[in-house]
Amino acid sequence: MKIAVAGTGYVGLVTGTCLAEVGHSVTCVDVDEKKIKIMESGISPIYEEGLQDLMQKNYASGHIRYTTDYQSAYKNAEVIFIGVGTPEMPDGSCNLSYVKAVVEQIAASIERDCLVVVKSTVPIGTNEKIEKMLKDNLKHDVHVEVASNPEFLAQGTAVRDTLNASRIVIGTESKKAEETLKKVYANFGVPIVSVNRRSAEMIKYASNDFLALKISYMNDLANLCELVGADVKDVAHGMSFDARIGDRFLNPGIGYGGSCFPKDTKALKSLAADLGYDLKTVSAAIEVNALQQKRLYTKAKAAGVDFKGLKVAVLGLAFKAGTDDLREASSLKHVPLFLEEGANIVAFDPVARKNFERFYPEGDNLNGSIKYVDTAVEALKDADICFIMTEWSEIKKLKAEDFTGNMKSAVVYDGRNLYEPEDMKNAGIEYYCIGR
Numbered sequence: 183m184k185i186a187v188a189g190t191g192y193v194g195l196v197t198g199t200c201l202a203e204v205g206h207s208v209t210c211v212d213v214d215e216k217k218i219k220i221m222e223s224g225i226s227p228i229y230e231e232g233l234q235d236l237m238q239k240n241y242a243s244g245h246i247r248y249t250t251d252y253q254s255a256y257k258n259a260e261v262i263f264i265g266v267g268t269p270e271m272p273d274g275s276c277n278l279s280y281v282k283a284v285v286e287q288i289a290a291s292i293e294r295d296c297l298v299v300v301k302s303t304v305p306i307g308t309n310e311k312i313e314k315m316l317k318d319n320l321k322h323d324v325h326v327e328v329a330s331n332p333e334f335l336a337q338g339t340a341v342r343d344t345l346n347a348s349r350i351v352i353g354t355e356s357k358k359a360e361e362t363l364k365k366v367y368a369n370f371g372v373p374i375v376s377v378n379r380r381s382a383e384m385i386k387y388a389s390n391d392f393l394a395l396k397i398s399y400m401n402d403l404a405n406l407c408e409l410v411g412a413d414v415k416d417v418a419h420g421m422s423f424d425a426r427i428g429d430r431f432l433n434p435g436i437g438y439g440g441s442c443f444p445k446d447t448k449a450l451k452s453l454a455a456d457l458g459y460d461l462k463t464v465s466a467a468i469e470v471n472a473l474q475q476k477r478l479y480t481k482a483k484a485a486g487v488d489f490k491g492l493k494v495a496v497l498g499l500a501f502k503a504g505t506d507d508l509r510e511a512s513s514l515k516h517v518p519l520f521l522e523e524g525a526n527i528v529a530f531d532p533v534a535r536k537n538f539e540r541f542y543p544e545g546d547n548l549n550g551s552i553k554y555v556d557t558a559v560e561a562l563k564d565a566d567i568c569f570i571m572t573e574w575s576e577i578k579k580l581k582a583e584d585f586t587g588n589m590k591s592a593v594v595y596d597g598r599n600l601y602e603p604e605d606m607k608n609a610g611i612e613y614y615c616i617g618r
């Protein structure tokens with residue numbers, strides 16, 4: 183099928199590439215000319231395992247192309263996916279300005295009947311508004327319908343998640359739209375959950391907010407475990423045998439980050455508030471997360487750490503392993519606090535360094551300074567204290583000797599519970615983790 187995808191971010195580019203991989207003819211559209219040039223040269227503008235290889239393969243076979251010329255991309259497309267960002271507004275509600283801009287461009291461009299599919303996460307009822315907006319602004323006499331098809335991929339495993347999705351949710355209001363989307367996904371061979379548009383929009387928020395709740399619950403519980411002398415790892419293990427609970431998302435840490443959970447919790451809370459409903463559970467998840475994202479700093483301060491002039495090793499910057507994304511990363515909450523107090527930071531991240539440098543360029547910063555190095559061990563050299571922010575395998579595989587042998591004083595704050603507290607203590611490391 184002839185498909186266009188608006189937006190080549192984590193969702194749009196992975197979706198476009200995977201649709202090309204199963205045989206569709208895909209045109210990816212972005213407003214960012216630099217990005218288009220990079221992709222045309224065979225390089226992925228984002229880090230996702232396996233993505234670049236698939237992009238190159240499908241570009242070579244002519245299944246995918248990239249352009250800023252939206253008109254040529256949309257005018258003859260049978261299906262147009264919208265995968266642009268829906269960030270949060272200062273009041274927590276969902277910013278639909280990028281979606282609206284795309285809708286205007288689509289309305290001005292389409293010259294044949296087509297299905298517009300909203301992949302971006304949007305508040306319940308938005309698909310309906312998009313359809314009306316499209317119909318009100320059409321330049322040509324064509325039939326257009328809108329379907330919801332929320333995305334469930336996780337950054338770091340996006341390609342795998344898309345090609346082997348647990349389910350594909352489609353929200354449609356007509357048999358024709360439902361059949362078209364089923365045809366798009368026919369070669370994926372995964373279960374399709376077909377519901378109406380509002381339910382599909384809600385499934386996305388309900389799923390993300392449930393996972394955010396699960397994370398915040400375990401983080402809250404981990405903090406209590408520290409006070410009562412329980413080990414949260416053992417507690418989670420004991421809980422996991424109950425099939426109603428399951429064994430995933432029970433690892434405590436320094437809060438959820440990324441481009442989805444933080445904004446999707448706030449957006450649902452805001453949508454509920456607009457309707458006069460107080461979504462208390464989700465509000466609690468947001469509140470717990472805000473505190474947890476600074477948890478290592480809070481712990482260090484409680485232990486009497488004075489950051490002035492301290493050499494601080496920061497291991498990991500990305501919001502989670504497998505991605506270069508920094509949106510809502512705990513590192514971005516901690517680093518300014520360290521710098522404010524006069525720390526000299528040496529940071530390591532295998533892929534997110536460049537993105538972090540945009541916020542904190544190398545050199546003096548606030549009352550301290552920041553420097554970037556290529557390996558975790560280099561960051562540890564002569565450090566007074568170490569903070570672990572991301573569960574990268576390069577960091578996980580460090581041995582106790584790497585800390586004791588390189589640091590000036592082996593004080594480690596581990597936000598990802600990467601090591602056994604007993605082993606670290608036996609090696610002479612002052613080791614702090616979460617809930618153990």
Ligand SMILES: NC(=O)c1ccc[n+]([C@@H]2O[C@H](COP(=O)([O-])OP(=O)(O)OC[C@H]3O[C@@H](n4cnc5c(N)ncnc54)[C@H](O)[C@@H]3O)[C@@H](O)[C@H]2O)c1
Pocket residue numbers: 188189190191192193194211212213214217265266267268280283284287301302303304333334335336337441442
């Ligand atoms: N990132 C994730 O893990 C994830 C997972 C599931 C759902 N989502 C949802 O998917 C949507 C996209 O998220 P993302 O992380 O991929 O965003 P992103 O910020 O990485 O990418 C958005 C892209 O859209 C482009 N863009 C903006 N306006 C455009 C226009 N008029 N035409 C074409 N391109 C345009 C931008 O230049 C950018 O490249 C959001 O609604 C998000 O909530 C994201």
